[in-house]
Amino acid sequence: MNNSILLLNYSQRLSEERELTGKYPASVDKNDRWGRRVVYWTRDDGFVLASFGEDGVPESSDYGRLIGTMPQEKRRSCGDVDIDTVFNEHGMVSGCLH
Numbered sequence: 001m002n003n004s005i006l007l008l009n010y011s012q013r014l015s016e017e018r019e020l021t022g023k024y025p026a027s028v029d030k031n032d033r034w035g036r037r038v039v040y041w042t043r044d045d046g047f048v049l050a051s052f053g054e055d056g057v058p059e060s061s062d063y064g065r066l067i068g069t070m071p072q073e074k075r076r077s078c079g080d081v082d083i084d085t086v087f088n089e090h091g092m093v094s095g096c097l098h
Contacts, residue, residue: 003033003051004085004095010038011049011087024089032085046089054081059094 010030018024024047028040032051039050039058052058085095 003053004092006033007038007049007051007085007087007095008092011047011089011091014047014049015089048086048088048093050084050086053083053085057082059084 010028014024014028023044024042026042028038028049030038032038034051034054034056036051036056039048039052041048050058083095086093087095
């Protein structure tokens with residue numbers, strides 16, 4: 001499965017959890033397409049969920065600051081398997097969707 005679609009599904013589940021319980025989960029036990037644990041930051045009003053691509057190297061050291069920000073069309077070629085895929089409570093922040 002495409003890594004972006006996988007993280008999209010995870011982020012939708014996080015939003016559903018908040019609707020049901022009133023809060024986001026404290027942690028997430030999910031893996032990306034390459035079997036690495038996705039990175040998750042949360043606070044009461046939002047979350048950030050990230051995968052660092054096939055190479056596992058983050059493109060940013062501060063994705064946690066993206067909680068609450070509106071997505072900014074930062075998408076690259078879907079052929080770039082090393083691209084970081086990042087979602088927050090508003091949608092995709094970085095990555096590519098087919």
